[in-house]
Amino acid sequence: MSNPQAPAQLAKAGASASLEAAHISSLEELERIAKTLRRDIVTMIGRAASGHPGGSLSTVEILTSLFFNVMRHRPSEPKWPDRDRFILSKGHGAPALYSALAETGYFPMEWLSTLRRLGSPLQGHPDMNRVPGVEFSTGSLGQGLSVATGMALAARMDKRDYRVYALLSDGECQEGQTWEAAMFAGHHELDNLTVMVDANGCQLDGFICSILDLDPLPAKWKAFGWHTLEVDGHSISELLAALEEARSTKGVPTAIIAHTIKGKGVSFMENNNEFHGKAPSPEQVARALEELA
Numbered sequence: 059m060s061n062p063q064a065p066a067q068l069a070k071a072g073a074s075a076s077l078e079a080a081h082i083s084s085l086e087e088l089e090r091i092a093k094t095l096r097r098d099i100v101t102m103i104g105r106a107a108s109g110h111p112g113g114s115l116s117t118v119e120i121l122t123s124l125f126f127n128v129m130r131h132r133p134s135e136p137k138w139p140d141r142d143r144f145i146l147s148k149g150h151g152a153p154a155l156y157s158a159l160a161e162t163g164y165f166p167m168e169w170l171s172t173l174r175r176l177g178s179p180l181q182g183h184p185d186m187n188r189v190p191g192v193e194f195s196t197g198s199l200g201q202g203l204s205v206a207t208g209m210a211l212a213a214r215m216d217k218r219d220y221r222v223y224a225l226l227s228d229g230e231c232q233e234g235q236t237w238e239a240a241m242f243a244g245h246h247e248l249d250n251l252t253v254m255v256d257a258n259g260c261q262l263d264g265f266i267c268s269i270l271d272l273d274p275l276p277a278k279w280k281a282f283g284w285h286t287l288e289v290d291g292h293s294i295s296e297l298l299a300a301l302e303e304a305r306s307t308k309g310v311p312t313a314i315i316a317h318t319i320k321g322k323g324v325s326f327m328e329n330n331n332e333f334h335g336k337a338p339s340p341e342q343v344a345r346a347l348e349e350l351a
Contacts, residue, residue: 079133079162082126088294091161092122096323097350098157098170104343106174109182112333114154116258116291116318117225123297124223125158133163136190142220143193143209147202148227148256149183150335155192156180164191200233202226203253207243210251210311221250221305229261232270237282243311244283251311252304253284256291258320260331279313291316324349 082088095118103109125131129142146155153173160167165179172178179188183197194205206224213220230236243251257275259266266272279286285307289296297316304312320334321327324346327338338346 077132077134079125079129079131081128085294088122088126091126092118092294093323093350094161095122095154095157097347098160099153100324100338100343100346100350102153102156102170102173102180103337104340104346105171107337108174109153109337110150110335111153111324111338112260112320112327112331112335113148113227113256113258114151115322115324115327116320117148117151117154117256118322119292119294119297120225120254120256120316120318121154121158123294123301125162127298128301129223130220131162131191133159133191136164140218140220143206143222145194145202145206145209145222145224146184146192146196147206147224148199148230149196149202151225151227151256152180152182152184155184156189159189159191162191165189199227199230200235202230203236203239203243206251206253207239207248210243210248211246213250214248219250221252223252223254225254225256227261228255228257228259228272228275229266229269231255231272231275231278232261232266237278240279240282240284240313247283247309248311249308252301253279253311253313255313255315256318257315258291258318260320260329260334262334264331276313276315279315283310284313285310286313286315288315288317291318292322 099114103111131141132138173180184192186192186195196202203224206222210222276286287300289300300314319328327333
């Protein structure tokens with residue numbers, strides 16, 4: 059296995075340490091990449107026989123928009139000081155992040171086949187000490203926005219112009235720490251911070267509306283001083299427009315409520331909470347990949 063402590067050696071052939079990741083503007087190409095990420099997710103979780111397919115598949119267009127178009131980053135130089143930061147607060151969605159990182163060149167594609175194996179850098183939740191491109195080790199829900207808020211404040215204090223993006227689950231918005239961080243960011247007018255909520259309506263034990271209803275979620279973010287947008291979380295064009303609006307919004311942070319479908323792209327996983335934390339069988343993997351061809 060390649061050394062995860064030597065990210066400069068893991069870039070795609072021909073990449074330079076001074077070269078930023080290519081920004082892909084073609085919607086057709088971005089949608090093709092999204093389908094590739096879905097195939098990666100299904101394949102690696104199926105091979106591992108463990109993982110969270112539902113909440114990984116629902117985030118694919120969000121990650122595609124960020125890593126392949128919006129964010130300023132260098133896969134060959136993961137610690138570049140002026141990179142934009144991304145925090146996967148919903149750490150159980152790690153397979154989607156791993157796919158995006160591998161496809162952009164942070165580490166070899168072969169790593170994906172080692173998901174959740176003993177000794178692999180790619181464990182069930184992302185590890186910032188072992189995986190190039192992972193900014194913070196996440197998994198305990200509710201903590202990611204606090205970290206992202208600190209990074210955004212650090213950028214201001216250091217007079218750097220990088221942006222910080224945090225991806226939260228909607229179930230995670232039931233956590234009190236999320237709203238403490240939201241209050242802090244709004245009070246300090248951190249306009250270099252964007253939160254994206256993967257609003258797929260489900261959590262571990264069932265539907266959010268039955269467990270602890272969040273509605274009206276957009277109004278809650280607005281009440282904490284955030285510029286708030288709602289989009290179809292599977293429409294790359296809507297996501298890109300919202301992210302551009304976030305970039306141009308001054309004086310307040312932005313929250314993008316991305317309405318998604320858990321298990322998106324695989325018919326028998328869509329809105330099926332059985333696949334929150336259950337890996338597909340080999341037969342189901344084959345069926346899913348046929349649908350994603």
